[in-house]
Amino acid sequence: MSSFGRTSVIFDLDGTLVDSEPNYYEASRALLADFTGREYTWADNEQYVGISSHETLAQWRREYGIDASVAELIADLDRRYLELARARTHVFPEMRELVERLHEAGVPMAVASGSSRAAIEAILAGTGLDAQLTKLVSAEEVPRGKPAPDVFLAAAALLCAEPADCVVFEDAAPGAVAARAAGMRCVAIPYVTAHANDPAFAQADLLLPGGHADFTAEAALKVLGLC
Structure with a gap:
């Protein structure tokens, strides 16, 4: 049983988990x-x-x-x-730590990305994240991509989780809109920090305007009440 209650975590991939x-x-x-x-x-x-x-x-x-x-x-x-x-994809270090800590705690996790399944699988395998992140949904597998909520709702279904119990980690405005439309909480880490004032990020449960320069695994867990 996870010590994090019913919380499930859904990660965007590009710009969120990895600098692709x-x-x-x-x-x-x-x-x-x-x-x-x-x-x-x-x-x-x-x-x-x-x-x-x-x-x-x-x-x-x-x-x-x-x-x-x-x-x-x-x-x-x-x-x-x-x-x-395959040759050069960098994982954001604090994101790797977060994934590892959530995995150790038994928190259900999935990746929901606008990339193709082949690209997602290649990146997860190449970075070693596939050891913790075994469930994934590609936008090519749902009717509509972000900012529609389809990919996040499909990920929640894959995790057998209610949308309200899911926390989405996102770097882009369309993804933040999609998370809100799905009825999920959102941690926004703008990849393009100049976009931090985009209204799409305004309703995020946690917005880090400096992007990954501001992000730590510990802070994300504490702010969201996960530790």
Whole structure:
């Protein structure tokens, strides 16, 4: 029996558990260059933080007149991304500590991400997080991506948990909106700290405006009454 009562924890992956955005940026930059010849900057990339790959690529396909289907673009992006992710994905140290402490306490946990299942599995395996995080849901497996609550509700069902008993850890505004829509508590750790004033974060149960520079596992557990 967990000492944390009925609490279950759901983690976003990219930008929350791991700093994968540099890999997504490089994969996206190369894809756009090959298909459109367009330049893609880090500032451009920040606009898509927290939005699923499917939605992003569908938008690019419309805007830039790309002939390939969304499915083909997703496969291409995943291939590029996984080549980078397997070699260099950094886990935020305090997040690793939090996962380990929750695992030791027997707290049910899941990953709910806008990335593909293949990408999620590769990152969890490559970082060793798969030892503690064995349940996952990809946005490609639910009808709607964030900011719709579907992926979080699917994760709660996977954990056999009530939404009100779930705490979501998120780095992006669409994810914070999705957590609230799912009826879950939310710890917001903005990956892009300039977005900390986004109204989507205003109702988070804990907002760390400095992002991971402000985050500690101990503080998260204490503020949420989990220790």
